[in-house]
Amino acid sequence: MNTADQYLKAVYLAQRIEDGPASTGTLADMLEVSPASVNEMVGKLEERGLVEHEKYKGATLTDEGLERAHNALQTYCIIERFLANVLEVERFREEARALESVIDDTVAERLDTIIDRRAECPDCFDADADCCEYLELEVGNQAD
Amino acid sequence: MSLGQRVSSDHQLTRLLQIGVVLEEVVESRAAHHLESLPAAEREAIDEEVRELLAEAADESADHRERLEALIDELDAETVSYEDINQLVDARYGAPEDTDGVLYDQLCNEETAYKFYDDLIEAIEASDGEFAVDRDRVLETLRAIREEEKEGVEDVTDVMERRA
Numbered sequence A: 001m002n003t004a005d006q007y008l009k010a011v012y013l014a015q016r017i018e019d020g021p022a023s024t025g026t027l028a029d030m031l032e033v034s035p036a037s038v039n040e041m042v043g044k045l046e047e048r049g050l051v052e053h054e055k056y057k058g059a060t061l062t063d064e065g066l067e068r069a070h071n072a073l074q075t076y077c078i079i080e081r082f083l084a085n086v087l088e089v090e091r092f093r094e095e096a097r098a099l100e101s102v103i104d105d106t107v108a109e110r111l112d113t114i115i116d117r118r119a120e121c122p123d124c125f126d127a128d129a130d131c132c133e134y135l136e137l138e139v140g141n142q143a144d
Numbered sequence B: 001m002s003l004g005q006r007v008s009s010d011h012q013l014t015r016l017l018q019i020g021v022v023l024e025e026v027v028e029s030r031a032a033h034h035l036e037s038l039p040a041a042e043r044e045a046i047d048e049e050v051r052e053l054l055a056e057a058a059d060e061s062a063d064h065r066e067r068l069e070a071l072i073d074e075l076d077a078e079t080v081s082y083e084d085i086n087q088l089v090d091a092r093y094g095a096p097e098d099t100d101g102v103l104y105d106q107l108c109n110e111e112t113a114y115k116f117y118d119d120l121i122e123a124i125e126a127s128d129g130e131f132a133v134d135r136d137r138v139l140e141t142l143r144a145i146r147e148e149e150k151e152g153v154e155d156v157t158d159v160m161e162r163r164a
Helices: A003-018 A024-031 A035-047 A063-086 A092-099 A105-114 B010-037 B040-045 B048-074 B082-092 B099-125 B135-163
Strands: A051-054 A058-061
Touching (some): A003 A024, A003 A035, A003 A058, A024 A035, A024 A058, A035 A051, A035 A058, A063 A105, A092 B010, A105 B082, B010 B082, B010 B099, B099 B135
Antiparallel strands (some): A051 A058
8 A cells, every 4th residue: 555545544534533634643643754744745645636635624535535545444454354364463453554555455455355344344444443343353373 | 554665574574475375375266266166168168278377377376375485484483274265265256257257367366466576575675674584585585476476467468368
């Protein structure tokens, strides 16, 4: 997943958590980057018509940005589910965050052929818990 | 969240190699399922060239898997067995309607594997960290597999073009 898609996903989740525009501070915390980096990237996304930015309030996804954020969150959900249910990784959230930049959408689509994901994905993603609300960790012999 | 592609720890490398093994297992299993799942009439209609392509793809995936497993073994980790992945593929498998669908799925398999190794190589190259397994050997193995995936894409494309 590229950096722009990771930002769009973060804006989407921050909007849900804050029930309004995604503030620079929240995005900086979520992405573990500086507020200056957030402002720079949000500016680029705004130029591409993917977010609207209002001074002192924050960023809001446009319709096009929302569609891309949905796809990015689905990809992330596939990675989390794959780690939790196929590789049986206990710390799947942390590992998904570490791996998402290396896993391409097409790779996630192939992994999606062996996991169970609900039709409403990504609406069932719990932004506060940072995982799908229906995700249950498989227990058994872990592949690590 | 981690921005930017980089593989910097044994743990992360191991996890990505494990994902590579599962991808190969998915390819191997889907190729086998395609041959078994087509209706008898379609199965007979699959010419020798397509049958050979699928059989070679399954063999090649098994070989890639073994090469990745050797590295994972050195990193002191385990992999998910082929039988487990085969069961998961089986549970959610939807057979393509015809031979063209089979070939298209096979093309996706090869392209996806190529993309995965390409990204993984780039992410390892972007990091200067050392691993418990020799970094050059990891890269050498992954580059060789990536090359074979590239040839796989070309092979499927050739067959598709001949049939068009």
